Amino acid sequence: MRMTVSCLALTAIACGSWCAQAGDWPRFRGPDGSGVSSETGLPTEWSETQNLAWKATLPGPGSSSPIVAGDRVLVTCYSGYGVSKSNPGDPKNLVRHLVCLNLRDGRPLWQQTIQASVPEDPYEGMLTEHGYASSTPLADGQQVFAFFGKSGVYAFDLEGKPLWRTNVGTGSAIMGWGSGTSLVLHKNLVIVNANTESESLVALDRKTGREVWKAEAKGYTGSWRTPELADRPGGKKELVVFMPGEVWSLHPDDGGVLWYCTGISGAATTSVVAKEGIVYVIGGGPMGSGSAAIRSGGRDDVSASNILWKQRTGSYVPSPLLLDGHLYWVEDRGTACCLKADTGREVYRQRLPEAGGVYASLVAADGKLFAVTRRNGTFVLPAGPEFKVLARNRFSSDATDFNASPAVAQKSLLLRSNQALYCIRAAR
Numbered sequence: 001m002r003m004t005v006s007c008l009a010l011t012a013i014a015c016g017s018w019c020a021q022a023g024d025w026p027r028f029r030g031p032d033g034s035g036v037s038s039e040t041g042l043p044t045e046w047s048e049t050q051n052l053a054w055k056a057t058l059p060g061p062g063s064s065s066p067i068v069a070g071d072r073v074l075v076t077c078y079s080g081y082g083v084s085k086s087n088p089g090d091p092k093n094l095v096r097h098l099v100c101l102n103l104r105d106g107r108p109l110w111q112q113t114i115q116a117s118v119p120e121d122p123y124e125g126m127l128t129e130h131g132y133a134s135s136t137p138l139a140d141g142q143q144v145f146a147f148f149g150k151s152g153v154y155a156f157d158l159e160g161k162p163l164w165r166t167n168v169g170t171g172s173a174i175m176g177w178g179s180g181t182s183l184v185l186h187k188n189l190v191i192v193n194a195n196t197e198s199e200s201l202v203a204l205d206r207k208t209g210r211e212v213w214k215a216e217a218k219g220y221t222g223s224w225r226t227p228e229l230a231d232r233p234g235g236k237k238e239l240v241v242f243m244p245g246e247v248w249s250l251h252p253d254d255g256g257v258l259w260y261c262t263g264i265s266g267a268a269t270t271s272v273v274a275k276e277g278i279v280y281v282i283g284g285g286p287m288g289s290g291s292a293a294i295r296s297g298g299r300d301d302v303s304a305s306n307i308l309w310k311q312r313t314g315s316y317v318p319s320p321l322l323l324d325g326h327l328y329w330v331e332d333r334g335t336a337c338c339l340k341a342d343t344g345r346e347v348y349r350q351r352l353p354e355a356g357g358v359y360a361s362l363v364a365a366d367g368k369l370f371a372v373t374r375r376n377g378t379f380v381l382p383a384g385p386e387f388k389v390l391a392r393n394r395f396s397s398d399a400t401d402f403n404a405s406p407a408v409a410q411k412s413l414l415l416r417s418n419q420a421l422y423c424i425r426a427a428r
Contacts, residue, residue: 024410025068028136028182037365037408051387053425054106061418062133063403078132082123110160136182149179164209169198180224195223223268230274265290271319282314289314309344319361348387361404405416
């Protein structure tokens with residue numbers, strides 16, 4: 001593990017982390033990054049003619065998830081380049097869009113269009129599977145932040161007024177797969193895993209965009225996933241991120257290294273989940289698959305002391321979900337998995353019928369697990385350690401990819417495809 005930290009503009013840090021308003025879904029996988037919602041009354045079945053509150057056509061494709069801030073839904077898209085595999089076009093024409101809609105009826109409120117400031121990775125290979133808008137935006141109740149890879153991190157107010165832009169690197173990972181990590185908020189800091197852009201994690205002042213700290217990780221290219229805040233013994237927080245073959249914990253206030261754990265199988269393309277001082281990580285892909293539970297806390301190398309269990313099953317893209325003592329996920333090829341969180345014992349491992357590929361992570365709400373597949377609909381499973389398919393729902397008029405994880409807010413389930421944003425709500 002090789003990391004250096006520079007604190008270029010360490011400012012006074014407010015007491016306590018910012019908390020979302022009740023009913024908001026302000027970031028990737030919800031208020032605390034767990035993918036678990038307390039919302040009730042969500043429908044089990046839907047279609048174009050059943051429990052669809054509204055549908056909004058988007059200005060371009062994207063794999064980012066929608067977020068909810070009050071009465072606003074925000075999502076990112078891209079256009080101008082890389083929309084068609086057969087005719088990608090000119091990379092000079094690439095633009096990103098930040099779209100804001102009314103949650104109640106899907107009415108457009110505003111849209112910002114941002115020209116790519118430097119050439120992004122070419123539209124080829126795995127990048128064609130997710131495109132140039134894969135990072136979920138972040139809201140703090142007053143502002144919304146969007147990460148557009150080499151073009152940087154942008155901040156707007158909730159009326160769409162531009163506030164600041166900060167570059168966090170213009171490099172490329174060795175595979176040229178583009179950007180995929182989403183932003184995290186800690187106190188007055190917006191934190192981004194800029195591993196593919198600058199082999200570093202960067203914290204920015206959320207009011208000004210000024211760099212507060214930068215933790216460099218030279219030689220550790222290939223981490224596309226969102227860091228998470230985990231509880232540390234004594235009530236403090238630590239920032240945990242999955243890196244190639246390792247899990248790292250940093251002090252979120254200044255980026256200082258707390259601990260690291262090696263021997264973790266799989267590519268660093270999933271986010272960890274954490275609860276009550278335990279960090280759960282899964283990995284998969286060509287490098288092999290694996291899952292592990294790691295006790296937080298400790299110092300330096302905890303590989304021999306803090307691993308509670310390891311298993312050989314994992315996931316390449318979708319991240320895990322922790323609920324009532326069980327760990328759930330759906331593998332990228334469509335197999336639903338459930339493990340006991342305390343021991344790692346497998347409870348079930350069942351193929352979802354005709355699921356095909358999966359990029360989205362599970363979301364739990366109203367006693368149900370929502371599993372979005374890329375091209376074959378959304379499966380609804382019980383939020384418990386018994387495998388059963390309660391429903392499979394599809395929009396027959398939309399044949400584009402559904403790569404994004406769902407959002408849940410105010411009795412609504414939000415799904416996005418490369419074509420549209422859908423709001424599912426029980427009919428009254």
